[in-house]
Amino acid sequence: MKKVNLFQPFHLVTLSPWPIVTSFSVMIMLVGFMNFFNNFDYLLMIFGLLSLILCLYQWWRDVIRESTFQGFHTNKVLEGVKLGMILFIISELFFFISIFWCYFHMFLSPSVEIGSLWPPKNIVVFNPYLIPMLNTLILLSSGVSLTMSHYSLLNSLKFKSLLSMFITVFLGIVFTLFQYIEYQEAMFTITDSVYGSIFFMATGFHGLHVIIGTVFLIINFFRIMNNNYSSSHHFGFEAAAWYWHFVDVVWLFLYLLVYYLIY
Template sequence: MTNLSHNHPFHLVSPSPWPLIISLSIFNNLICTVSWFHNFYIPSLSLSIPGTLICMYLWWRDISREATYQGCHSINVFKGMKMGMILFIISEIFFFISFFWAYFHSSLAPSIEIGQSWPPKGIIPFNPFDIPLLNTIILVSSGLTVTWSHHALINKNFNETKKSLFLTIFLGIYFSLLQLFEYINSPFTMADSIYGSTFFIATGFHGIHVIIGTLFLLICFIRLLKFHFSSYHHFGFEAASWYWHFVDVVWLFLFISIYWWSF
């Protein structure tokens, strides 16, 4: 039941400690990681990352309560959340455009500092038809399974929704493990000219987005098991599926331009 004490259909968010706490936690993650890169390990890093994950869980818990039990998400609130998610994804698109811009700036007109060749001399690029192609198949398949899950939810087939969503999460974890294996066996590093830096920053940030998307879908799976979603009231899951499709599309551009085109 919706229990609103005001005379408008919008949700006025109550004071929450999580934005401040998670901001400080992420800032601490940054400081610890940069120190680690300079061979100065800070022990709090082992506590900071779990702390960030706990804050994420508690923040998600509060939002789930507002959406499911407190009835705070009216139609107008849903419209605002959808527009916010769309604008967020657009901002992410421009975020990755900057990486592609840096990559093509150096690859289309290689400078004399890197031998006027691409990839630079001494760089052995990955075979695009090895792990990268397998990861492409995995992500495209996960896009199909999350769409299958969404349509099953709309059609009130909750068993199919759970099966396909679990399969999507499994594929996301599988992708991350394969990318970790690829990084461990990489013949070049981030310090190897502009090729190494653009390769690792573009694919690395995409990998972080895959991990975030997998966590997003995992929270949706937990909420699904707790019957938080219905066939018409499931924006949390819908937003997760939009985000996952965005991750899929970015990977296709990465595979074509960074892996296949440079091979």
């Protein structure tokens, strides 16, 4: 009989209902989206969203318990988790590359249907020196404060880490509010030619990523408060930081190409 090593460094995940239940929640939410778009009935969409939030809360609760209190996230496990996060960010990168590809396709060779002009005629573009410039400064500042929070955590300075994280979350929320104000003031909509479609697709999905990143950072704020992290074991924080810096870099390209270059 083969001898089993009880001290192997890998984490054998216990049986969990959350993957399958979360999948059904996502399906219900997306079916609800389609029902909302066609029939303006949002009840199924709200039900799916609430179910998804509940499932994710309990799933992530289990992961936090396994890593923090049960000690299952060894160095070998962390290598796999880090690789998974890197691959996830790369997949997000290619998602935005596809949007930029579409943008450059129309920017470099605008079709005759839109008058061979870019931006198309009667499209009033945004002034890049107003809200877009302010939002750029806000996001860059949030990257600085997040790095300060990380270094404070590395040096076991809990209060400074919490303060810097609070500033980062605040700046993320302010960015989202200014983006909303910009949408309110837009002189065109998502249905105004291919320019409107690409603009709101690019900035809208980036805004969604900012909201997700802000929630990610809020969770880390409470985890720091609850002493879930140490100076040597805090990959949850690092994953959030990687994601946030990725969002920062994408915004720089959005600002330069979608706002500044065509003004």
